[in-house]
Amino acid sequence: MFHYMAGWATKIEGNTITLSVPYMPGAGFHAYTLREPIGVIAQIIPWNFPLLMAAWKLAPALATGNTVILKPAEQTPLTALRLAELIAEAGIPDGVVNVLPGYGESAGAALAAHDDVDKVAFTGSTEVGKLIVQAAAGNLKKVTLELGGKSPNIVLDDADPDIAIQGAANAIFFNHGQCCVAGSRLFIQEDRFDQVVEGVAGIARGIKLGPGLEPGTQMGPLVSDEQLQRVTGYLDSGRDEGAHTVVGGSRHGEQGYFVQPTVLIGAHPSTKVVREEIFGPVVVASPFSDLDQIAAEANDTTYGLGAGIWTRDISKAHALASRIRAGTVWINCYNVFDAALPFGGYKQSGWGREMGHEVLEAYTEVKAVCTQL
Ligand code: ADP
Secondary structure, eight states, X not given: OXXXXXXXXXXXXXXXXXXXXXXXXXXXXXXXXXXXXXXXXXXXXXXXXXXXXXHHHHHXXXXXXXXXXXXXXXXXXXXXXXXXXXXXXXXXXXXXXXXXXXXXXXXXXXXXXXXXXXXXXXXXXXXXXXXXXXXXXXXXXXXXXXXXXXXXXXXXXXXXXXXHHHHHHHHHHGGGGXXXXXXXXXXXXXXXXXXXXXXXXXXXXXXXXXXXTSTTOOBOOOXXXXXXXXXXXXXXXXXHTTOEEEEOOSBOSSSSSOBOXXXXXXXXXXXXXXXXXXXXXXXXXXXXXXXXXXXXXXXXXXXOSEEEEEOSOHHHHHHHHHHOOSSEEEESOOSOOOTTSOEEOSGGGEESEESTTHHHHHTEEEXXXXXXX
């Protein structure tokens, strides 16, 4: 991320613009735009990928000439503090990058509301994203948001089953499902439904849970007791609302915040496990019959962050991709990120984009300079 964004630092450009100004006949003008830093940027990041989120946020802000106050999540401040030491060692002038650990409701809220902060860039829950917007209203600071998701992952009947099954499992179980783009709604075309559900359940059964430092562990605990309660609460609600558990469905062991990788089927589209972001290793699988139906079902969510499509039919893949209302659509892959690929959400998954050249717009103001000759 720092390499890629460092390349942009020398390529921040404006335009020259030819004016007509019809009410000033005969006048000549020289007009151009400048892209300038926004100023002081507050960046508030979550705990699920602590160092990566810091890099995603810091690199573009610095490449465009801003100064930053970065607030890591209260659960995970250490990597950001170490990064700050390295940044100081690398010779970035004092005051350009400031890491401010603290709680969300105190340090985070104060940054979002502060009159001397020119922009707040936030990654976290949609609920807190809405609080950030309200807090930012005081001085109308710029806001970009990367929020939650309930991303559809769609397996068509012509997909390579082995690739789709492995892909669907990775899409939800990577990082214990504590990913904003987790493929948590798995839609499978009818003829393949049993095979794909059984395949993903088989992978779930085989995942070795344990402490992260223990050799052979494939899935560690969730981040906190709060997260454990939240995820197991959703498992209970899924059962209460009529979903059937194919595999998993509860806490793993008595100690630690371990949750079994879980596959649910038969959940009604209106239930909480289908509609709300669980942020744990829990996927809800449903069958579908035709492509028109699936585009509507996939879009039947307040979110719009990611989506996956698994098929060998290139026409169907791109036709469906164009109908999905999400910031990223992966075809025959999932969770592929690159510094050059813009990332962000439609609908309540966010405002603006991170990465790629799109992010430069989120960290610059445009100044139009107009001279009469
Ligand atoms: P999660 O639910 O994944 O913990 P949050 O949205 O609660 O995600 O937290 C993401 C980040 O937002 C963290 O750095 C947290 O401290 C911060 N945060 C939480 N509440 C607020 C708030 N009211 N104002 C500003 N930042 C907040």
